[in-house]
Amino acid sequence: MPALNPGYVPRAAIRRRRPTPPARARTDLAHLATRLTARDLWLIEMLHEHKVLTTHHIHALAFTSSRTTNRRLRELYHLNVVDSFRPLRTHGSAPEHYTLGKAGAELLAARAGVDLPATGWRKDHTARIAFSPTLEHTLGVNTLLTQLATTHGSLQLWLSERSATRLWGDWIHPDAYAHHTGAGSQLLPFFLEYDTGSYNLARVEAKLPGYAALAATTGTRTPLLIHTSTTRRETALRQRLADTTDRLELPLATTNTQLFTPTAPAWLPLTTTAAPTDRLTLPQLATHWPDLSPAGTPETTLPAPGRHTTLPWRPTPPRPPTDTP
Template sequence: MPTHYSVRTALRRPRPQMTPRNADVAALTYRLTALDRWLVRLLHDHDVLTTNQIITLTARGHRATSRRLSTLHLLGVLDAFRPFLTTGSAPYHYTVGPAGAAILAAARAVDVRTLRWRPDATSRIAHSPWLAHDVGRNEFMVRLAADHYHRPENRMTLWAGEHVCKALWADHIHPDAYAHITHTPTDGGRRRTVAFFVEHDTGSMRPERVDAKLAGYAALAASTHPPTSTLVLVHASTPGREKALRTLLGPTATALGVPVATTNSTAHDTDSPLADIWLPIGTCAERTTLLGLRRTFPQAGPAPVAPGTWTPDAADPQTHGALPWPPTPPLPPPVVGPITDPAPHGEVG
């Protein structure tokens, strides 16, 4: 029966029995590529990514990616779980494994205990009541980043996850993400960058609570001199939810001077999140592109951060403004040559 098959499939893959203490990090130096190390850093930043999301971000084939993920899992670099579904089967969800945590700590010359990683990290993520929200948020951000493969002139240059946002702006706001997307015209025109916060709404929170968040964005803007607002994107689960949110957010955003635009999952089912799916609040009644929102809200700018927050300091690689290290680039490094490390026998993601 489908239920029994789903349970057997979820339990089929063995979990590596190791901890950061007994992980042979030195022995993995010849096994890990730059792409593998990038993925470990990205998972540490954003907690969990599915097989399909990793495929979308890396723009590699399903078979090659699944084989590599299976290898990294059996090496303990990654951990994995598969949520239960009553019908069909869910993709594998990947997190940082014990060997991955040890590698990350060694590369940053810190102790594992400073990384927010715990031996039960995967269990906590797998059973978290916010798992669907976190996966949905990451799906939206992954699709934004992967638009670069279809439109090379658009590139996500920054993806700061929930943990980074908390470290920088917890006194005022608690967004789901903060990002920069840069548009470089193919005709050599002037580059434009749009900076924005993301509020990913699954419909589980009362609309009034979402509306109340705008006061924090207004307070953050007022903390700078001169005051500078940053664009807030609200991604709703359905068209009906988007309509309900706009009814509440409209008067508040206008009164506080917070630039807000909304969309819903249905609007970009068959298109890019960078397409004309964004409906600004308090201005025109037509949807526009994400980059077009910069013309709609010319007063919007990047969020306030200390100098050097987003880029490493060559003189002191362990110091990056208010962060211990900058966020991982959302797009992977170039792959040099094929990956020839054979995958072990067994099921792949």
């Protein structure tokens, strides 16, 4: 999957690839429901949960053919189920970026038994995402989790920053929460901090006591993974966090964009008391730390789907990916 970060122009004009057809102005939900598949409904929930996914993300997660991916997304666009934009780049072209369309939001609200405003959708929904100063960060998080969901194991659970904050906001504000399962079925629950280098190191360090407080309050032990922008940033961050991590007894590992690949050992546990270790894969991290436990599961502390509209617990379609709509 190509990198998404380089070349973005902050607050650049958004270029539409295709005009808005008159048919998008109004959609009958009863008729629409007969034209959507289980995979389409999954995509509606994913776009609501994670705000924006590119063609590359959707192809990797739900389709086996790029041609079929583009054809189905184009059909959903004309049905107003999804909306899209394409950011301008200084070099090359960006993939299409998909967001939740009005009909998709209305269908989501109807399935959850709430009014449209409860979904958070507004007329300027796509424009707000396209011009958001955090777009690059959101895309970085979604790219990383998509890679982990489609290579070297699978993700059984993937919650966005918004959902994680709703659940654990009294203590922490992670960029994502996920459950990764490797080939040996070893579960690794983890919080993710996606560090772009925009915060000073003291601000990153100030987040750690919240994770320790959550663990102490709930009796859980969930690792924190920090993905940084460069090798130099990772080295400085590890030096700053080492003493605090040991004092709080936090399972924490780091990696950086320059060396990260989903299948290679990329995560380096942080400790000052134990013997140094090599970089590990996610399945190896699951066995490196003893007595890990999830921060919550859908059967216990997480709200049931539909309570706050619907949440896609599994970041893969509800049926095996196919090349048919």
